[in-house]
Amino acid sequence: MGWPVTAPVLDVQGLTVRLPAGADRVHAVENVSFAVAPGEIVCVVGESGSGKSVTAHAVMGLLPPGQLTATAGRVLLEGDDLLRKSPTEMRRIRGDRISMIFQEPMTALNPVMKVGDQIAEVLDIHTRLSERERRARVLDVMTSVHLPEPERLIDVYPHQLSGGQRQRIMIAAALVLDPVLLIADEPTTALDVTTQAQILKLIKELRARRNTGVLFITHDFGVVAEVAHRVVVMQHGRVVEQGRTEDVLRRPRDDYTRMLIRAVPSLSPPPRAPAAAAPIVLQTTDLSKTYLARGFFAKRREVKAVKDVNLQVRRGETLGVVGESGSGKSTVARCIARLIEPTGGAILIEGADVARLGARALRPHRKRVQIVFQDPYRSLNPRRTVGAAITEGPMNFGMAESEAATRARNLMRLVGLDPDALARFPHQFSGGQRQRICIARALAMEPELLVADEPVSALDVSVQAQVLELIDDVRKRFNLAVLFITHDLRVAAQVCDRIAVMHKGEVVEEGTTAAVFAAPKHAYTRALFDSAPGRHFEFGKFEV
């Protein structure tokens, strides 16, 4: 990929942004330099707290006033230093020469304004077009982002659109004035993989057609491999490495970059010993959950969240349930943990049907199934110590406090934390540490089945690898059956023995991980696999 030597659209030189006093470090970003050429996609990649978003906001002139201030360096947009512009001048530049798209298409659009008007607003501010010309421009840009039936969609409200369509509207609004630079801050993180693939394709296509420079912020190396021409790797506010995508991914020079890339789970499943005929721990037969939307006067409306799901997990085996949002995978997990009551079918835990049990009858079965949730920040009571969280379950079942405390200490050691930290409160731990505590809490009950509902989705890639390792480790050590819910094919490939793919409440395909990855049978599974970003790229195989 040789690029003609042209003047860069964006040239960031020695950018330093100061954090308010009392933060954990002095600078949010320190001495950051990189450039974006016309028609080039530059990915800034890093974990949470690396300063990648602050960099994007500094370029856009959107640093929160009074809290973050750029203290040194220059941000040159076609030679103009943006850091020296007045707020009025910046307002004129934003939307016209630079524009930005955000992570959350739900909240970035005004819910009470028609989407066409939101795109037209940009034209209204920056141009003096007539009503009719404006509408024509809006329709034109909506067509170019491949929104179906722009004539109809121009007059709808955001809630009538899907997540992917909303993000297309955001991109249309960003591109309507043909900016020279587009800043995309994690634009696909909140989207499903199939939608993500379409949006990434759209961004690639648009930058080629319009020759826009794109500054793309992401944490996902799959996305980097998919779209980037050049990569800037950030850690703790500093650039640790930058270069052409091929070079950085294949021949990283920096240790941190190597660690990050190595932590990306591979899409090809490692060989796993075929599960012997171990006893079945969990079996669901025709498990269904139907929600009734009940209105006072309106007719009842049925929503079939889960339809006739048959799953089987043996002792010592990990079954992955893979699907996009709304596929019903979390509903399955919550039914099995009996946080909700299924409307049909049976859930056999070691032969006993728990699907219909009332609260009292369910209690003895509670300890057999434990669940680990997605959000480590909300799964521990902020007002209670970690020790109280871990000992709560065993003590509910009559264990003496001293015995429960000993078990908690052992478990803390097992999950790789200091046993003396039991007296601390959850806010004193990082996300990965909290997820370890949640695993310890689940293990304290000595369960037969561990349900892990997206346990690593909220974690950084390096921490993610450690937590996955821990889950696999406890599975082996305690010969646990694990039901692993995830949307991430890479994660599923690494930890699951078998995989069930869910789509619209039904299991469309099930088989051993190796078989499903090698030869997906169902059309949806194939679409899902084709959408995985960076699927053609084998991460972690470095050339010397």
Next chain:
Amino acid sequence: MSVEPALLAGEPAARPPKPGLPGRLARDGGIIFGALIILFMIVIGITAPWLGTKNPSEINPSFRNRVPGIEQTIRNDDGTARTFTYRMGTDSLGRDIYSRVIYGARVSLIIGITVAVISIAIGLFIGLIAGYLRWVDAVVMRLMDGLMAIPAILLAIALVSLFRAGVMSVIVAIIVPEVPRVVRLVRSIVLSVREEPYVEAAICAGTPTHLLLFRHVLPNTIPALIVQGTFICANAILLEAILSFLGIGIPPETPTWGNIMAEGRGLFRIYPHNIFFPGICLALTVLAVNVLGDGLRDKLDPKLARRV
């Protein structure tokens, strides 16, 4: 393959510890202002007999409707004479308004605080149950909707007329319309907290329902309830004054700010001090309680502050 604990020690803690809550509260001007005035009123109420007052119910037919500052020679119980200054004048029955205002603080504060505490206790109990048990919810909330549909003052008037007039019946009459508001607040918090993963994890751990509510759900309602409590307190003080002003609350011989104003209403044009002094005290107290509540809300319950 287990993970090295040493590696984890390197992971930064998520947040540095915040300054203590008392420290943060003491830095807020509104909280200090409100708390000082309320404290002042409480001290006045408690020490009323020693603040140069006389019996607030004592009628003096020969010395009616006098302006503030007037002096009179009165006889003590032992027969000696002394000069008594009516700092705020006398009312149409010759009672000392200064004494009545000072003693009136007792009634206002007792009613405000009692109503706040009791209605929060009742509302918390009903709200927790309504929020957690779905089948109770439908019945209880419709009942609460019904109660809220009746104007608070009308309901209070109806309730007072059912019992003998007195402080207790006024307290009950104010609590009844306040409880539904607390129930709604608690219920809404319970409904959102019960979806929190840590509550669901406790359910999976087999925690019995009463412990679940007490350990994991109830503590989340406390900040909002402290804030709500101050607003209820202010509202109760006002409602008591309104009831007394309308002549249906506390019997006229007991001095309350509302009673004093009701007494002075007829001659307001000629002797405005009858209404002026208790009015100032009432306004200042209610303002202080509200300012304190606003300050506490900003500190304790940022979510609520954004919603209001």
